[in-house]
Amino acid sequence: MQGQSPKPALPCRNLRPDIEPRVGALTDDLPKRRCESLRVAIGNEVRNWRLKRGWRLEELARAAGLSMGAVSRIENGTVSTSLTTLRALSWALGVPISSLLRRSEQQYEAVFKKAGQPIGLRNCPTPAETLGDIEVLSSGIKVEPYLVRLIEQEAHFPTFRHSGMKFLYMLEGAIRYSHGEDHYDLGPGDSLLFEASVLHGPRKLLRGPALYLSIISARP
Structure with a gap:
C-alpha cells in the first residue's frame, strides 16, 4: 500500500x-x-x-x-x-x-573378484586360493589375501613363519589355530590378528569342512 x-x-x-x-x-x-x-x-x-x-x-x-x-x-x-x-x-x-x-x-588399481569367478590356486602346503596380491605403493605395504579350505584332519598341518602381520577371519567350520605357545579355537565370525614372525598355523580341524580368510600384510 x-x-x-x-x-x-x-x-x-x-x-x-x-x-x-x-x-x-x-x-x-x-x-x-x-x-x-x-x-x-x-x-x-x-x-x-x-x-x-x-x-x-x-x-x-x-x-x-x-x-x-x-x-x-x-x-x-x-x-x-x-x-x-x-x-x-x-x-x-x-x-x-x-x-x-x-x-x-603411479596410478593404483583395485583387484576385483566377482562372486563365482574362478580364483587362482597358490602353490602352498594348505589348500589356499589367492584373491590377488595388492601392493599399496603409497605406504610400501604388500597385502596378500587368501581363502583357506581345510576339508579333513591331517596328521600334521603345516606351520608358517614370515615377516609382517596376519589376520584370520573364520567363515565356516571350526579349527584350532596356534600362535607360538598359544592355541585359539575359531568358529564362524571369530578373528585372529597376530605378528607373523612367530611360528603359527592350523593345529586341528574341530568341525569340517572349514573355510577362513587369511590376510598377510608386510613390507615387500
Whole structure:
C-alpha cells in the first residue's frame, strides 16, 4: 500500500550451519594429505633402493653427505625432501631422481573378484586360493589375501613363519589355530590378528569342512 514503508527482508538462515565448516575443513586439509602421501612414497623408494644396495642407514647417509637422522626422517616420510637432497640421494644410490618419484606418480588399481569367478590356486602346503596380491605403493605395504579350505584332519598341518602381520577371519567350520605357545579355537565370525614372525598355523580341524580368510600384510 502507498504511504507504508516496505517490510524489512527476513534474515537469511543457514538451515545446516554444520555443513560449510566441514566442507571447508576437508578441502583445506586435502593438500596436506597429498603432501604427506608424497613424502611417504619418496621415503619408501629411498629405503627400497638402499636395501637393494645392501646398505645400512649410515652407509647411505655417508655416501649422500647427509646425517643419519636426516635420512631416517626422509625414509619415514616425516619431512619434505628438497630437490638438492633428492639429487644427493639419487647420486649416492646410482639411480635417476625419477626413480625416487616413481611410486608417487603411479596410478593404483583395485583387484576385483566377482562372486563365482574362478580364483587362482597358490602353490602352498594348505589348500589356499589367492584373491590377488595388492601392493599399496603409497605406504610400501604388500597385502596378500587368501581363502583357506581345510576339508579333513591331517596328521600334521603345516606351520608358517614370515615377516609382517596376519589376520584370520573364520567363515565356516571350526579349527584350532596356534600362535607360538598359544592355541585359539575359531568358529564362524571369530578373528585372529597376530605378528607373523612367530611360528603359527592350523593345529586341528574341530568341525569340517572349514573355510577362513587369511590376510598377510608386510613390507615387500
